[in-house]
Amino acid sequence: MTRHRAERRGAGLRPSPAIDLGLLESVRRSVLSESGPVTGLRVAAALRDSGRLLGATGSLAAMDRITAELSGLGPLQELVSDPRVTDIFVNSPNSVWLDRGMGPERVDVAFDSEATLRALAVRLIAVGGRRLDDSSPCVDVKIDPGYRVHAVLTPISSAGTLLSIRIRRPRVFTLKELQTSGCIHPVMGSVLRGMVAARLNFLISGSTGTGKTTLLSTLLGLCNPKERLVxxxxxAELNPDHPHVLTLEARHSNTEGAGTIDLDELIRQALRMTPGRLIVGECRGREVRELLMALNTGHSGGGGTIHANSAMDVPxxxxxxxVLADMSTEAVALQTASALDVVVHLERINGLRTVSEIGVFSLLAGSLVVESAIKTEPENTGIVAGPGWAALAVRLGLDPEGTVLERSCSLASEEGQL
Incomplete structure (x- = not known):
């Protein structure tokens, strides 16, 4: 069984009641002795049959602990109760971290041993239908209720089992909420709203954990309810607040190495589904060719996310x-300049996920470039116009000679207004 020190530094949770480890192990054996899913009813019956008098509080604590051990995240389960937590990182049995939007924070949660940590990783990967062992030491799966689990074993990891869990929250933030929280400057928010309304094709760029998926879900929620989003x-991580959403999810190979369905194949299938907007959650391989080709054939208002250090690095x-899709540099430049209009870049500024820049794609002497249109000033206090503003203004239907982005930042920031 695992042991964890329940009071987490800075997490604001009360310590869990102490539970006898012998009782936990006894109930655990009793529950696992029968086949079938682990349910609260079976755990409660096993506790009752143990003959131990725990009282209402003790029984509930024991049930929560055992259920987490057998079908949840074990000692990590209580971390999920904080709705701000988006990621959990386990670097060793005694090194557990989480991210609540302000960067990694170490928490006072621990495993009994490396063997216990490895057992949890193996179980979570198995729930996702994959295998984690010496022959397959690096695995990534998605499991209910919305966890993305990545695990690495030794000898690939020199420190022992590594476990990373990304938590998909069902709640979607509105653009106004992101502005209020400081993630988006009001002027940026108005431009983003106009970008969606004008059906510009876009990419959202940034490094891991900057909020690309969160922002994409928010922007998709701004789409006309009559549109069909594919x-x-x-x-599957996107969960836009929109009435007509279809999601196609890639399938990894099975234990025999067969059955793979890649993103590029799914894009081809999606084009047969009459998409109002075609969105690729993340461009990371040869599917970029299929996306650019699709957006060059009359499909407007689409796009996706991409990893990049800056907006200027997206080309x-x-x-x-x-190159992975056997495209030449010239072909990528021509296809992108025709297919994509805007890149929206996110960064962590003082730990806060922030929309830092919006740029426009263009060709310069045959090379693909991104020109900065608007950029946030340090501390997100204002907006600076760049050389690409005139081109962006034209695409948004604004007056490129106007003074909307000069120091007054007078671009209307009321919700729904440019």
Whole structure:
């Protein structure tokens, strides 16, 4: 069984009541002695049959603990109760971290041993239909209720079992909420709203954990309710507040190495579904060719996310992905300049996920470039217009000679208004 010190530093949770480990192990054996899913009823029956008088509080605590051990995240389960937690990282039995939007924070949660940590990782991967062992030491799966689990074993990891869990929250933030929280400057918010209304094709760029998926879900929620959104994802994470959403999810190979369905195949299938907007959750491989081709055939208002260090680095990233799809640099440049209008870049500024820049794609002497249109000033206090503003203004239907983005930042920031 695992042991964890229940009071987490800075997490605001009360310590869990102490539970006898012998009782936990006894109930655990009793529950696992029967086949079938682990349910609260079976755990309660096993506790009753143990003959131990725990009282109402003790019984509930024991049930929560055993259920987490057998079908949840074990000692990590209580971390999920904080709705702000988006990621959990386990670097060793005594090194557990989480992210609540302000960067990694170490918490006072621990496993009994490396063997216990490995057992949890193996169980979670098995729930996702994959195998984690010496022959397959690096695995990524999605499991209910919305966890993306990645595990690495030794000798790939020199420190022992590594476990990373990304939590998909069912709640979607509105654009106004992101503005209020400081993630989006009001001027940026108005431009993003106008981008969706004008059906510009876009990419959202940034490094891991900057909030690309969160922002994409928010923007998709701004789409006309009559539009049909078709989402292509490696693992379903987008959950836009929209009445007509279809999600196609890639399938990894089975234990025999067969049955793979990649994102590029799903994009081809999606084009047969009459998508109002075609969205690829993350461009990370040869599917970029299919996306660019689709957006070059009359499909407007689509796009996706991409990993990049800055908005200016997105062209280089696209070229690198295009090489995987046997595209030349010239082909990527021409296809992208025709298919995509805007790149929205996110960063962590002082730990806060922030929309830092919006740029426009263009060709310069035959090379693909991104020109900065608007950029947030340090501390997210204002907006600076860049050389790409005139081109963006034209695409948004604004006056490119206007003073909307000069120091007054007078672009209307009321919700729904440009």
């Amino acid at each position: 989402l292509i994802e490696d693992a 280089a990233r696209l070229v690198a992905l295009g």
